[in-house]
Amino acid sequence: MSTSPSSAISIGALLPLTRPGWLEAGRHLLAGLELAVREVNEAGGVNGSALELLVRDTAADPRKAEAAIEELAALGVSALAGEYHSVVARSVAARADALGVPYLCSSAVLDELVEQPTRWVARLCPAQSHGWRIYADFLLDAGHRRIAVATQPSAYWTAGIHILREHLAAHGGDLVEIDAAALDPAAVCDELAQCDATALLLLVGQPDPAVPIVRAVRRDRRLTGVLIGAPAGQPELAEWVRLLGDDGCAVPFLRYLPERMSPLGARVEKALREQLGQAPSFVAFEGHDTVTVLAEAMRSAGRDRARISESWGHVEVEGTRGRIRFSRTPETGVWQWVWPPVQVVDRDPKDFDRFRVLRTG
Numbered sequence: 001m002s003t004s005p006s007s008a009i010s011i012g013a014l015l016p017l018t019r020p021g022w023l024e025a026g027r028h029l030l031a032g033l034e035l036a037v038r039e040v041n042e043a044g045g046v047n048g049s050a051l052e053l054l055v056r057d058t059a060a061d062p063r064k065a066e067a068a069i070e071e072l073a074a075l076g077v078s079a080l081a082g083e084y085h086s087v088v089a090r091s092v093a094a095r096a097d098a099l100g101v102p103y104l105c106s107s108a109v110l111d112e113l114v115e116q117p118t119r120w121v122a123r124l125c126p127a128q129s130h131g132w133r134i135y136a137d138f139l140l141d142a143g144h145r146r147i148a149v150a151t152q153p154s155a156y157w158t159a160g161i162h163i164l165r166e167h168l169a170a171h172g173g174d175l176v177e178i179d180a181a182a183l184d185p186a187a188v189c190d191e192l193a194q195c196d197a198t199a200l201l202l203l204v205g206q207p208d209p210a211v212p213i214v215r216a217v218r219r220d221r222r223l224t225g226v227l228i229g230a231p232a233g234q235p236e237l238a239e240w241v242r243l244l245g246d247d248g249c250a251v252p253f254l255r256y257l258p259e260r261m262s263p264l265g266a267r268v269e270k271a272l273r274e275q276l277g278q279a280p281s282f283v284a285f286e287g288h289d290t291v292t293v294l295a296e297a298m299r300s301a302g303r304d305r306a307r308i309s310e311s312w313g314h315v316e317v318e319g320t321r322g323r324i325r326f327s328r329t330p331e332t333g334v335w336q337w338v339w340p341p342v343q344v345v346d347r348d349p350k351d352f353d354r355f356r357v358l359r360t361g
Helices: 022-040 062-075 086-099 128-141 155-169 185-195 211-221 237-247 265-276 281-302 303-310
Strands: 009-015 049-057 080-081 103-105 121-123 146-151 173-181 199-203 227-229 253-255 317-319 322-328 336-339 344-346 351-360
Touching: 009 062, 022 049, 022 080, 022 265, 022 281, 049 062, 062 185, 062 227, 080 281, 086 103, 086 121, 086 155, 103 146, 121 303, 128 155, 128 227, 128 253, 128 344, 128 351, 146 155, 155 199, 155 227, 173 185, 185 211, 185 265, 199 211, 211 227, 211 237, 237 336, 237 344, 265 281, 281 303, 281 317, 281 351
Parallel strands: 009 049, 009 080, 080 103, 103 121, 121 336, 146 173, 146 199, 199 227
Antiparallel strands: 253 344, 317 322, 322 336, 344 351
16 A cells, blocks of 8 residues: 555444434444544554544445445555444455455454455454354243244344244244234234244344334233343344333343443443443444454554454454454354353333343353
8 A cells, every 4th residue: 555654544434324224323333433543543543653534334235335345445444344234244344355454343243244264354243143142041041932033034133043043942942933024013913922922032123113013012912921122232222212211121132241341441431421422332332442453453563454464363452341352263254252241131111221231141
């Protein structure tokens, strides 16, 4: 690349900032990325060079993300970062591999992020199979053996169903699929009432159709006592409770935070809260940790793309949620933090802003 040593080091940031992407997730991810860049630069940058983010909106569209990567690669970014939606991150990983640009995936959990093992891609968030098995154990320990899933067509939801079905079957449980793409919320309730499931998992988009389904189930007297769950984390962000109020509480979901924040995590949490004007989600911490890792890699590798990709196995740095180091994981084909903290939590009906920790893993 033609960039001079004294100029800023560019990181291409990919995230959903417009519909149909999950806007609030994109906003939190960007807040974490931006805060960490400011902190690195205020501390003198990376080997005397400032970091800069070149932000591109993916709108949850793989093709739009691929076009952005081509542009960012031509602009000379040293690395790519971010993305929340798994189907988009998969396209990002494929193009990054093809172009030889290091990509640190912040928040997309799909196990098969790449079709073939690659040295160019690393990931902070846990693989879907790791987190969702923890979630399945939570359901089993709570006495749920027959579980329904309201689902839509998606590689991410299909993978989740497979993980849950296998894990539940190994422990005497079974899974019933309800096609939320073909049925309205009232019909979803009818199917749920007929299948005798004690729990309904929302493997659907947010806010639609997740929010209307929750409202319909909560108001259906046939379904009193049925647990509503959302392993993908829809209730984590404030939009959920704004739309649902009381109905959005007591819906267990996965998030990737420790039970207690370290001093670093607590300091970053305070700064993110001021920046966002609300409590930061785990997605914001993933954004901050992404820049922390890339800055550490660049301190030894410089801005050279190949050297950055070769450094994944040597990076070790304190993140907001624990010590971060990467390993090769055959099931994912990428360099993986094994593992970030995992919690099953829900929102307390007595205090919407309080999260009750139901299980850790």
